[in-house]
Amino acid sequence: MSNPEGPQTRTVAVIGAGPVGLAAAAHLVERGLTPIVLEAGDGPGAVIGRWGHIRLFSPWRFDIDPAARRLLEATGWTAPDPDRLPTGAELVADYLAPLGKVLDEHVRYGTRVVGVARLGVDKTNTVDRDGRPYLLRTVSDTGETEDVIADAVIDASGVWSHRNPLGAHGLPAAGEDAAAPWQAGPLPDVHGADRDRFAGKRTLVVGAGHSAANTLLLLAELAEAEPGTTVMWAIRGTDPGKVYGGGSADALPARGTIGTRLRHLVESGAVELVTGFTIRSFTTRPDGSVAIHGSTGSLAVEIEVDQVAAATGFRPDLEMLREVRLDLDSVVEAPSRIASLIDPNFHSCGTVPAHGEAHLAHPDEGFYIAGVKSYGRAPTFLLATGYEQVRSIAAALAGDREAAERVELDLPETGVCSSSRALDDTSITDASAGSGCCGSSADAAGEAESGCGTAASGCGTPAVEEPVAVPARGLATGVLHGRAGQRVELPQVKASGGCCG
Template structure:
């Protein structure tokens, strides 16, 4: 296939979007990156205070590194762990502003819709030959962009899940926005004045919730009146402690172990089995209720931090033909590999264009958005995704299918660590079966026709 004048529109100038552009440029395509924020890495900068679980060696795309090396960039120490701010300033900013990508990025341009020129969603004949049309909004008004291919790497940071346990906003949540923050606010830095000396509830059991709770305890050391209350929807808060020393991402394991110790020491008040249903502003603070408004449990706090994960923004894809997992809203083929309802191990086999291609020819969803609502995405996985996608676009089928990534064994079962559990949970990742969560599950399916059940037992196989 001739790549001459072929244009790839890439939505999002985050790590995966810029990596996609680097691979596209290297393979003779013309990338156009459309970014809603004022600069590359806009979403990453929102969590600039957070230290990543993986070191630099797992956070730099190889095609991007080649572009940077050509302009004299000095790579950070591969064994050091960057913060989000360091990732943006030392990697994303020079990649976007100093390399050949600088002329291919449009910032402050939010994509509002995508379609095929002359084709609505229902029209089929000849559809695959029509170029894509992207509409975007910026300070000058509405703009349009045409492209031969589209890679949606817009992530999900701008679409946090609400507080309501049923997936909807809790009753009163919208009206109480002045006392609610989402994801992981910088409680020790930019948002310190908001939380110092206050009673703060943190809802969620993922890593954002864990990190925020730990930071609130640190804040209490300087501001003794600060109180941290952990609201957990389920009945087993210990699931958030992770695998401890069994986690091959050591920084992540240490975070869970630290939380476990703080809970044991009484530094954090735990309210388990607390599915939030109602939120109301009161003179004495914010009333958060679980159960019926009249008879359920409730806590009164000054502030609420909702750290319940993210969901993909699909609103601008209404005219695209999509195949999504019905539960996760991930790329359909990824659903069985990452669904936390089915298994508890976090390692996902490297995957690419085959799993990420949509029924809309030439359209791909990559990066965190490809995982939908699942929380297990690793940046290095996204880099492998876009390498494979670009190979697929130019007709390099062998390159698209080839696996060029060896992930660390990050899978740990969702229980507190116990003596005697194997360090490589469930035998490590599956080797071939994309629907298997781990090697043990893959073997069990092949020999007995059913999985190993590690999700239900919580034990390493």
């Protein structure tokens, strides 16, 4: 497999103007290539703005790409305190927005890419395929269609718009509708714009990663101030210990803080936990609330709540790439050469080695998937590794193989993952959010959790008996209290497969 030499590559289409997309553009500009950045949102980091209230685990020193820093400093820009943990909103305002201005002539906002192909041939055509430029079909926010031609493509579009379902087997449950009134989505702004939605209401958080933990902590804080606010938590596994982490003994203080606080909330009853829960269907009530039908082991369960916050993770949008020849791993849906490096069954974000263009190349030369989308369904992504990816890709597209193959990434051994607004300390420099399956953390651009511990993991689902209806209160760890107040011990059922077994 060969890559375009410098003289052959002039223009590079970059899909997405998030941190990695804009970093790619910065590196391409430094290399004398012309980036064409296509962004569906109305500004840089548009998706990050949706979770702007969340604070990262990664301090500023790991959140700024080196090439982007050089471009910004040439304009008189001053970097934020390197040891401080920014919120998503601060990441946009203090870094991505200024970078977007520097790169403004290269960025087209309100432009969604809906398809990528080789110019003049479809996916099945092999003869005379190599060397052809790429055609990117775009739709503007006004509905106009336009084709963009480029010599190479870097897809850094992220995964935010493609969430893992709440239902079992990796498929949506019956009645699961993203537009349903009870769907709160991931990382709601509990203390800000979404406060009225949760105050005095019953909310179920589904997921076993730190996105779920973050939302639970914020909801518990709200419950202290707003009477009638009920917080519930459902996981597919039978033990929440991996989310709690090592507490005060944890070598990573931020992770230990979150875990310790969440454990206390569960043990005190402030957060009601149901374990081993598999969601089968949803019934939307006339008032907008929902009845959730599922099972814990062999026991059928029904839970009634007003809101559901799904922290079940994300998956890549591959439909737009159907006409590109890709080499993807069948399990994590990442480029096959990095699949074993990022598999959440074996790796946390802190154990993924640096990798570059050679690991990300596909059969169609000059096409790359970078950033969190390159990790497919794995939740082990770091901003800094994404920056290293696009540095290497830009070098390869410019014909500098030596630079493309060189590793220029230096992280602490524990890694730095994204975290929670709930942390009080905003200057923790050595923090990670979980390790391995079911405790994996989110990425800094999308908070993508592993499917483990949730209905998205594909773990086995046993037979179901008659349901026990469960109101919002009266649900404790490992025990269900039905409407009549009966006490039912939950069976400890081991999953038949998948990472939760």
